[in-house]
Amino acid sequence: MREIRAKIEAAIKREVRQRCGFGCVVCGKPFYEYDHINEYSKVKEHEADNLTLLCPDHHAEKTRGLRSADQVRDANAAPFNRRMGSSSPYRLAYGGTVSKVSIGSNSFVQTMGSISEPLVLNGEPLVRVRTESGNLLVSARLFDASGAVILTIDDNELKYDTGIWDVEFVSDRLIVREAHRKILAKIVFSPPDSITVERAHFSHEGLSVQVTAREILYRTKRGKLSISGNSVLDIPYPRGVVLTDENHELGSLPAAINVPVRVG
Structure with a gap:
């Protein structure tokens, strides 16, 4: 039977987006999925500190076991866009007016x-x-x-x-x-x-x-x-x-x- 999850609250999503620099923490791509670093099936709740942003490719790697939770945790501690100042080449941290x-x-x-x-x-x-x-x-x-x-x-x-x-x-x-x-x-x-x-x-x-x-x-x-x-x-x-x-x-x-x- 498929697990039914509660939705992630908008305020929590906003906190995660801002912390992660509005992009995948590994590569900076501006379109992403919310990932539970420690699997939701184990923690059974949505906590901002356990959530991060991964693009579809890196999310799939983690799901398939090709990228460990520790590797994602390390990337989450120093998100790509925060290190680089903006995502590249998918730069949606737009400047100007x-x-x-x-x-x-x-x-x-x-x-x-x-x-x-x-x-x-x-x-x-x-x-x-x-x-x-x-x-x-x-x-x-x-x-x-x-x-x-x-x-x-x-x-x-x-x-x-x-x-x-x-x-x-x-x-x-x-x-x-x-x-x-x-x-x-x-x-x-x-x-x-x-x-x-x-x-x-x-x-x-x-x-x-x-x-x-x-x-x-x-x-x-x-x-x-x-x-x-x-x-x-x-x-x-x-x-x-x-x-x-x-x-x-x-x-x-x-x-x-x-x-x-x-x-x-």
């Missing part, structure tokens, strides 16, 4: 410290960016073409379907594949201030879009339409592209691009 998110050639520039929701479907933010202690934290839900969730990023914490063929970092890119040479999603990180969604599927309550490097594509009764080439600056628009079908109400937050979609 602004952050820029691009989705399908649509760019949204926000003052650091504000919350940005560049893509919203039927009232649900599917891409969200905020800062904490000067670090950029990304939240997103990625889908396959059928509308099933394949990967979730929650304040840079990766959670994904174990049936995915491959999830990896290549240079400055997070790439999700469903088969050899078949990419489902690609997110590119460009220090010191930019994130670009080059390829992805997003879906919520009957409304779906596909992102390519050039555009955001969606279907209506008139066929396939696209949104591309927009550039939006700052605070008046906490939301970027908002698509809403006839079964949902338009949200109250200001949006740069508000698109009513008739899918029925």
Whole structure:
């Protein structure tokens, strides 16, 4: 019978993120999983001092016995990003005063410290960016073409379907594949201030879009339409592209691009 665990409290996660320098303690990658240094099956609780951040590769090494708890404990005592000053080459401890998110050639520039929701479907933010202690934290839900969730990023914490063929970092890119040479999603990180969604599927309550490097594509009764080439600056628009079908109400937050979609 599978063990049911209580969720790790948000305050504990925040403490662990800040202590670990917002990245894997071994290599500094900014997308990570929370690891119990002494296994949860033994301690039966979530304590900040026993939690650390590991990227999927180093977490898998520990799970398979290729990296010992003592080795992880040593890395946790001197996290990579704390030693180096920032993660490299995945440097999400961004400097400067602004952050820029691009989705399908649509760019949204926000003052650091504000919350940005560049893509919203039927009232649900599917891409969200905020800062904490000067670090950029990304939240997103990625889908396959059928509308099933394949990967979730929650304040840079990766959670994904174990049936995915491959999830990896290549240079400055997070790439999700469903088969050899078949990419489902690609997110590119460009220090010191930019994130670009080059390829992805997003879906919520009957409304779906596909992102390519050039555009955001969606279907209506008139066929396939696209949104591309927009550039939006700052605070008046906490939301970027908002698509809403006839079964949902338009949200109250200001949006740069508000698109009513008739899918029925």
